[in-house]
Amino acid sequence: MHLTRLALTDFRSYAAADLALGPGVTTLLGPNGEGKTNVVEAAGYVSTLGSHRVGTDAPLVRRGAERAILRAAITSAERDSLVEIEINPGRANRARVNRNPVTRPRQVLGILSTVLFAPEDLALVKGDPDQRRRYLDELLVARAPRYAGVRSDYERVVRQRTALLKSARSRMGSRGVARAPRPSAPDPAGDLRGDDAASPPGMGLAGALDAWDEHLAVKGAELLAGRLELTTALRPLLTTSYAAVSGDDVAVTVSYRQRGSAKSEASAGEPAGQSRDGAEPAADRAQLAEDLREALARSRPDELERGVCLVGPHRDDLDLGIGDLPARGYASHGESWSMALALRLSGYELLREGGDDPVLLLDDVFAELDTGRRDRLASLVGGAEQVLVTAAVPEDVPAALRGVRFFVAEGAVTRAG
Numbered sequence: 001m002h003l004t005r006l007a008l009t010d011f012r013s014y015a016a017a018d019l020a021l022g023p024g025v026t027t028l029l030g031p032n033g034e035g036k037t038n039v040v041e042a043a044g045y046v047s048t049l050g051s052h053r054v055g056t057d058a059p060l061v062r063r064g065a066e067r068a069i070l071r072a073a074i075t076s077a078e079r080d081s082l083v084e085i086e087i088n089p090g091r092a093n094r095a096r097v098n099r100n101p102v103t104r105p106r107q108v109l110g111i112l113s114t115v116l117f118a119p120e121d122l123a124l125v126k127g128d129p130d131q132r133r134r135y136l137d138e139l140l141v142a143r144a145p146r147y148a149g150v151r152s153d154y155e156r157v158v159r160q161r162t163a164l165l166k167s168a169r170s171r172m173g174s175r176g177v178a179r180a181p182r183p184s185a186p187d188p189a190g191d192l193r194g195d196d197a198a199s200p201p202g203m204g205l206a207g208a209l210d211a212w213d214e215h216l217a218v219k220g221a222e223l224l225a226g227r228l229e230l231t232t233a234l235r236p237l238l239t240t241s242y243a244a245v246s247g248d249d250v251a252v253t254v255s256y257r258q259r260g261s262a263k264s265e266a267s268a269g270e271p272a273g274q275s276r277d278g279a280e281p282a283a284d285r286a287q288l289a290e291d292l293r294e295a296l297a298r299s300r301p302d303e304l305e306r307g308v309c310l311v312g313p314h315r316d317d318l319d320l321g322i323g324d325l326p327a328r329g330y331a332s333h334g335e336s337w338s339m340a341l342a343l344r345l346s347g348y349e350l351l352r353e354g355g356d357d358p359v360l361l362l363d364d365v366f367a368e369l370d371t372g373r374r375d376r377l378a379s380l381v382g383g384a385e386q387v388l389v390t391a392a393v394p395e396d397v398p399a400a401l402r403g404v405r406f407f408v409a410e411g412a413v414t415r416a417g
């Protein structure tokens with residue numbers, strides 16, 4: 001898989017930019033602040049519908065413009081595709097595939113597969129749990145785009161249930177009794193409704209919470225199962241990738257931790273090994289849902305007191321270890337970088353199993369690495385079908401990744417030679 005064209009209109013610093021690309025290595029060179037990262041950010045957005053730098057779309061639109069437009073021509077083993085995305089801050093984004101509108105932008109997911117390496121990746125090891133949850137979820141969606149809907153449904157349940165808990169807490173009287181707020185009960189038929197859905201007449205607080213608990217258990221179990229299966233698939237790849245990028249023969253570990261669950265990792269449904277045919281065993285979704293129901297029942301008094309949702313995949317973490325110690329808080333700077341790179345390389349190997357090489361995006365990552373890790377990473381990714389590299393200093397790019405070069409300056413991207 002590779003990009004053959006990437007065109008930007010009113011995206012970040014670019015009023016307009018149009019890059020003709022091909023297989024192999026392409027390097028974007030230029031001083032910091034000139035817009036190199038904006039190009040790989042655009043490619044990543046076409047792939048994931050999100051930015052690795054910001055959590056909202058508003059900063060992606062050039063100042064003074066109403067919208068930004070991204071166009072990407074993609075060649076894969078199965079087909080050639082043209083993906084067009086219109087970014088409309090404060091309004092619904094729109095997308096087209098081969099010039100035909102799609103009902104939802106997330107229908108473009110899976111057409112372009114990318115793996116991004118960036119300085120922000122250090123937060124995968126040193127940062128808060130939300131960074132590691134995002135890593136898992138983005139990789140999960142890249143492997144199976146249907147999880148975009150699963151994730152969206154789950155996040156909506158958490159928002160609605162949290163709103164109910166906050167409203168209940170604010171209405172809690174001196175005797176600790178609350179009336180059920182109207183805007184937080186789910187449809188009695190079981191379907192999720194809009195954020196302004198009203199409670200059915202006569203439904204009390206306990207009944208409304210029971211209904212939302214069931215939604216959270218069912219939707220959460222599906223997301224949780226995907227994460228557990230993904231963690232199992234990553235485990236052997238992470239060991240190999242860490243050794244390859246660090247040059248050290250040291251044991252590394254990765255495990256999924258459910259916060260608020262009394263179950264152990266194995267009893268929570270994480271597959272303990274592989275089946276006889278080598279396939280990844282499926283997590284028991286029914287058991288995971290039941291475990292979530294039990295955890296929600298135990299935590300309800302604390303949730304009502306605090307007005308927050310304390311149980312579910314949105315509270316979980318990915319535990320990483322190097323040797324006998326947790327990576328977070330104990331790993332050196334170099335070890336942390338090796339683990340972060342190993343996570344990205346493991347994701348790359350998983351996506352390759354689908355048949356096409358993902359496009360690799362290396363955003364100013366070599367400036368962060370020592371010479372050994374820099375050269376080892378370059379040798380590991382140099383054989384990918386397409387690699388886009390950004391660097392402020394040409395000397396930062398290892399010789400193994402010398403290819404087509406573009407210069408970026410003053411809002412323009414110019415091909416060298």
